[in-house]
Amino acid sequence: MTNILSQLTTEQPHDNTQNIDQLNSEQIMTLINSEDHLIADAIRELIPVIARAADHVVEAFQKGGRLFYIGAGTSGRIGILDASECPPTYGTDPSMVQGLIAGGFKAVKEAIEGAEDSEELGEQDIISHGITDQDVVIGIAASGRTPYVLGAMRRAKAQGAIVIGLCNNYESPMHEYALFVIEAVVGPEVIMGSTRMKAGTSQKLILNMLTTTAMIRIGKVYKNLMVDLNPSNNKLVYRAKRIIKLATGADDDAIEEAYHESGAHVKTAIVMLLASVSAEEAAALLQGTSGFVRSAIDLKTPQ
Incomplete structure (x- = not known):
């Protein structure tokens, strides 16, 4: 030894x-x-x-x-x-x-x-x-x-x-x-x-x-934002909403509405706001793009 x-x-x-x-x-x-x-x-x-x-x-x-x-x-x-x-x-x-x-x-x-x-x-x-x-x-x-x-x-x-x-x-x-x-x-x-x-x-x-x-x-990040975080405490709930704000530029009322309609799912809320779709359609777009936010938005946004 x-x-x-x-x-x-x-x-x-x-x-x-x-x-x-x-x-x-x-x-x-x-x-x-x-x-x-x-x-x-x-x-x-x-x-x-x-x-x-x-x-x-x-x-x-x-x-x-x-x-x-x-x-x-x-x-x-x-x-x-x-x-x-x-x-x-x-x-x-x-x-x-x-x-x-x-x-x-x-x-x-x-x-x-x-x-x-x-x-x-x-x-x-x-x-x-x-x-x-x-x-x-x-x-x-x-x-x-x-x-x-x-x-x-x-x-x-x-x-x-x-x-x-x-x-x-x-x-x-x-x-x-x-x-x-x-x-x-x-x-x-x-x-x-x-x-x-x-x-x-x-x-x-x-x-x-x-x-x-x-x-x-594998699609857990959009831009440089952790869009798949689990908002399991007050700090992370605040962070989740702030991430939606940074990703979309939406006003606070729109963010609150999307956050709740998406079931507190940040990715879904972002796609809802940027692609102007419902929570159900946003979830379907994400499923069809293996969870990649940018790809989901591109499917609904004219290039």
């Missing part, structure tokens, strides 16, 4: 932070911030391979498939975070994007000893969630060698799923099971081995890009 760790980029001591324990708070934060600035540039170089992953996710969604994130510790929590934000933001079914973590949901808030060391637990989670060749599975691990994640990736591959790796080291064992691996190598951490820092941040940024891109491409 010592030999393996010594070879990982994420486990190297950082030359520029050797004396960080002698600095004041502002100086420590300046060092951390300087390192964080490197992350976006590293990810920019990976956009072609991240886009390739997004294309697979889009294809799966269009066929009724699902996206699963598999991770342990920080990586598992980041996957769960991204997955849990999709239903309120894009109105997706909670089963569409799911995050699995070694040790189960309890591991979200506390460490479950030994869970990440079990390949068998990873395999069992894949089996219990009925993963098939319709799904995409993204294994996430800073080291690229977490047994739980590798076991899950191996089983997912055997089940016929599209398997993709996301790690923060080059040439990891993930390559054996993945169609391809996104290698977000962002250098040693400010605190040696603390991969919740740059490695974790890079993972979060990449998952943001993946699901945002996929949701745009």
Whole structure:
């Protein structure tokens, strides 16, 4: 194990932070911030391979498939975070994007000893969630060698799923099971081995890009507006009406009427107002265009 760790980029001591324990708070934060600035540039170089992953996710969604994130510790929590934000933001079914973590949901808030060391637990989670060749599975691990994640990736591959790796080291064992691996190598951490820092941040940024891109491409966004959000609380109800306002420029009374007639469905309300149709016709137009607002409007609007 010592030999393996010594070879990982994420486990190297950082030359520029050797004396960080002698600095004041502002100086420590300046060092951390300087390192964080490197992350976006590293990810920019990976956009072609991240886009390739997004294309697979889009294809799966269009066929009724699902996206699963598999991770342990920080990586598992980041996957769960991204997955849990999709239903309120894009109105997706909670089963569409799911995050699995070694040790189960309890591991979200506390460490479950030994869970990440079990390949068998990873395999069992894949089996219990009925993963098939319709799904995409993204294994996430800073080291690229977490047994739980590798076991899950191996089983997912055997089940016929599209398997993709996301790690923060080059040439990891993930390559054996993945169609391809996104290698977000962002250098040693400010605190040696603390991969919740740059490695974790890079993972979060990449998952943001993946699901945002996929949701745009399946019609969950009109212009740059989240038109499929689920207005499940007062803040989101206000946001929903504001989105209708920004999309249509209609007055408040017309927005209120369309919002209620559409059953609080933002897309339908927008099409009603911009295409001058009833709620029923707007819903039919959206169904005929796979939920794409712009295409639905174009069907009724002279070009």
